[in-house]
Amino acid sequence: MRPLPTLLALTLAAGFGGSAAVGLRDVFDQPAQANEPAAAVPLAAAALPAAVNGSPVPSLAPMLQQVTPAVVSVYSRHTVRVASPLGPFGNDPVLRRIFGIPDMPRERVERALGSGVIIDAKNGYVLTNHHVVENADGVSVSLSDGRTVEAEFIGSDPDTDVAVIRIKADKLTAIPLADSDSLKVGDFVVAVGNPYGLGQTVTSGIVSAVGRSGIPVAGFQNFIQTDASINPGNSGGPLLNLQGQLVGINTASFNPSGSMAGNIGLGFAIPINLAANIKDQLVSVGEVRRGTLGIETQDVDERLAKALGLEQPRGALVTRVYPKSAAEAAGVQSGDVVLSANGQRVDNAAALHNFEGLQGVGARVSLELRREGKPLTLAATLKEQARSVDGGTLDPRLTGATFRELDEGTRAQLRGGVLVAEVKAGSRAYINGLRPGDVLIAGSNGEFGDLPAFRSSFGKAPQQLVFQVFRNGDTGRLLMR
Incomplete structure (x- = not known):
């Protein structure tokens, strides 16, 4: 089978700051060579004036001394198994000894670099x-005073790209939170990271837009757009107002020519009101609970609009309202x-889906x-969105399987x-061929695009139940008996 495609591939080369920053470091590892001057000429230090025409010279330095x-800096480690270039026999110690093949490392540690902010x-x-700590086996944090400590992973939400880690150290400094809902286009902002x-x-700029969505990155989006430079390694760092308050978490930059082409003033940050809500849920209950209207919708084209x-052809046309739903x-x-x-x-069904994904229960x-x-x-008062469902409650042929919502990247x-999250060995679902990690993308039970629609599709049990299944990059069909 073909390998599973990268789920978060950015078709227009949005540059994520969580990627390992090695390109420039390799260049800087080579010290610059210069001829030693014949004689050192002392230069007088040029001091900036404290005031011009009686007015103090503005500076961000006092604020930055408080917040930096x-x-x-956040460093994550992920151990991956390395396949032998000699094929399946490359790890056989007898064959290696016979043919004089040296031992080869079977694992390597991949490292990723990002930023973070103590709140x-x-x-x-x-x-x-x-995306900075995704799949990490360990995470360490370097403080501004030079200390490096191991971090405890508390939780993360891939659909908003927010993660919470915890460090144990004394003399920590936290940044106060602003109200990101009050942020206006044109407000000055400062980005800090590694x-x-x-x-x-430190880079600075203005707020270029608020409430931005439709960016070619996965997840629920309500981004602050800024022209402050955000580059690989900045991910997870703070976006600040001039009062030194946290207004957002930097998450991505966008460049049609690729992230290594340089910053072009299109950076995006998660509003702190959203990030703080996600953090509170992760700390208190270990997961994020979202509200839902309980409807299915489709786009409105010109024919439907007429x-x-x-x-004009815009809006989300309601095609189904689920029983006992908020809608x-x-x-x-x-x-x-x-x-x-x-x-x-x-403007369309995706916009309404994105709006729902940013709302809490109630x-x-x-x-x-x-x-x-x-x-x-x-x-409407939004109700909690079911996170999983026992297959046996939908149809006896699915007994032993548990189904969950897809993350937004896979969706x-x-x-x-829907994702097949668990399948009990020896169960009816297992005998029928379902395996953990399968994604059901279509079925004879009716159309479904998410977990609520999947549940609703079993209102009347189909006589024959066949699923189209996506597994390891391939698509096939499974008959449930």
Whole structure:
């Protein structure tokens, strides 16, 4: 079978700061060669004026002296097994001895570099990006004073790219949190991190946009866009306002020519209000619980817009309302078109899905709809989205299997489906061929793009149950008996 494609491949070469910063370091490892001057000529130190025309010269230095001790470098380690270039016999000690083949290392340690920010000095909580610590066997943190300590992994949320780690050290400094909802386009911001492993680096700029989504990176998006330089190694570091308060967590830069082509002023950060909410859930319950409307939707094209009496082809057309869902309780009906949610414009089904993914359980949502061409506003209280379901409760042929939602990266690549999370050995589902890690992308039970739709598709048990399954890069069919 072909290897599984990289799930988070960025088709337009968005540069993630969590990647290992080795390119420039290799260059800098070679000391510059210079001829020694014949005689040293002492130069007078040029001092900047403290004021110009009686006005103090503005400087970020006083603010940075307060906040940079809270910015850390994050190093993650991941051990991978190395395949022998001599094939399956390369690790046979007898054959190696006969043919004089030297021992070869069977494992290697891959390292990734990112940044982080201390937000709770008492408990040692550090915010960083999920992609910085993903699949790590160990994580260490370097403090601004030179100390290096091992970190404890608390939890992460791949769908928002937020991770929480904890360090045990004294004399820690934390950065106070701002209200990122009050951030305005044009506000000055400062990014701090460890780009390319060069050491703590400060860049500055303005807020270029807020509420940005549709960026070619996976996950639920509500990014702050900034022209402050964000480069590989900056991921997980802070985006600050001029008061030294944390407004966001830097996560990605974007360059159509590739991340090594240099910064072009398109950097993105996770708003701290969102990141702090994710952190609180990870610390308190170890997972993130999201609210859901409980509907299925599709895009509105020109043909549908004309039939629905819309001025332009936009919005999310409701095609199914799940029983006992928040949408049903609010009065949403199939055929309604969602045009905005809490005042945020909804252009298509993906925009509404992204909005839902950023809401918590119990969130109140005001929906602006069009029903039979007439405007309508409804209020919904979001219910918790089920994270997993026991297959035996859906159909006896699935007994022994547990199904879960896909992460947003996999969903984006496969355009929907459900994950087979667990399969008990010897169970009916196991005998039928289901294995952990399979992704069900279609079935004779009806259409489904996510876990709620999958559950709903078993309202009437199909006489024959056949799934289209994605496994290890290949797609096949399985008949459930």
